[in-house]
Amino acid sequence: MPNNGARILRTIATALGLAVTIGAAPVLAQSAPGSSLSLTVSPLVVEFRAGAGETASANVTVHNGGNDPERIIALRMDWRVAADGTVRVEQPGTEKAASIADDLRMEPADVQLAPGETRDIALTLDLPATFPTAAAVYHSGFLLRAVPLSGVVNFGPAATVVVYDTVGVPRAHVTLSQLHVSSAASGAATLAARIVNDGVAYARMTGRIVLRQNGALVADQTTSIPVLFANETRVFTKTLSDLAPGAYDMTFTVDYGGPTLIQATTEVHVR
């Protein structure tokens, strides 16, 4: 029975984090002892304004705040932002025309740090003369990983350095294509807003929710909205709780840093 893959279990042990080199396939290997590694990276966000045939550079500082020496490895990456704001690391080139991964470099890309040591790493964007000249924002970056000199670690720290490059003066604009507020639970109202970036720049936004009942202010909350790239859509949701039953007017205002604010108003009946 166990031979046919039936889910009958004997002694099954799954151990996370025993092994060999980074990126290797799972294999049996020596056990890594308990560990504590520390990595500080700054800045995490780099914004360049370089066009075709131009070069831009910045320093990225890395620091080993742990008690043991460690190796910092810079891995080129593409990335995008999930709805919750989390950075999703992708293979270089995944973002296709929006990617500048091939034009970015970090030197040195592999550095050893003693405990307490700080080093600068040079981040350079070198765009070829054939790079598009149309106004737009491109992005890629690096994943910086810290590993012990032995290379064996169960769980290690890392940080992303996201790089934007703005070519020309791209138009920034977003629209609010849909706004819906519901009250599915007692004393709660959930706003769902569909935001569309119909510009060619990325949008780093805040959303302000103002709730009034019979003209009286009940809630006024401002929340950051994760980066939204051109031609992308995101549904922003926010729940307000501890509301008394009754009818409310809700105003939602999006500030994307442009010359105008985007605002919509709707009504909700809280149970």
Added chain:
Amino acid sequence: MKQQLLASIGAAAIAVACALPASAANTFNVQVNAATVATVTVTSPGSVTCNPGTTVTGVVACTNTVNATGAIRSTKAGTASLTTAAVASTITGTAGNTLAVSAIQMTCADNGSAGTHGAATFATAAASTTAGTSCASWAGPNVFTYNVNLTFGIDSSVVNADTYTLSSGWTVTASTT
């Protein structure tokens, strides 16, 4: 007339400048340059071991806890996040069975974060991936220290009888955009 008026204004400006007390000239500017930054300190036990035993349904908790501490300063509207990534999408057992890493579920819990940050979201039984699974995120603006515990469980219903050992190289990654 227009020239006279301009001349008068110019003379007045000079007079005002001359009348300023000497101490007013000793001014200075204060420039604050606070860059985005993240510190990630990951403390892990020798291994996290998941042993479903005789359980064949539901999630079984694994032993040991991984702890992540540090600090993050983000851009004004930048969300700060911690993600955890596995090094391989499948784990091969000694008898040749394979186990998807998504069978290993991660739960993250606040263990004493402090400072300025927006709404916090923590993962509950989130499937592991190689691309990165969100452990915690904080809406911006953020200037804060965090302390987050990561615990794991395994979906016993997808584990065939075997002994599995997963590669090292799991990462806990701090990000902001």
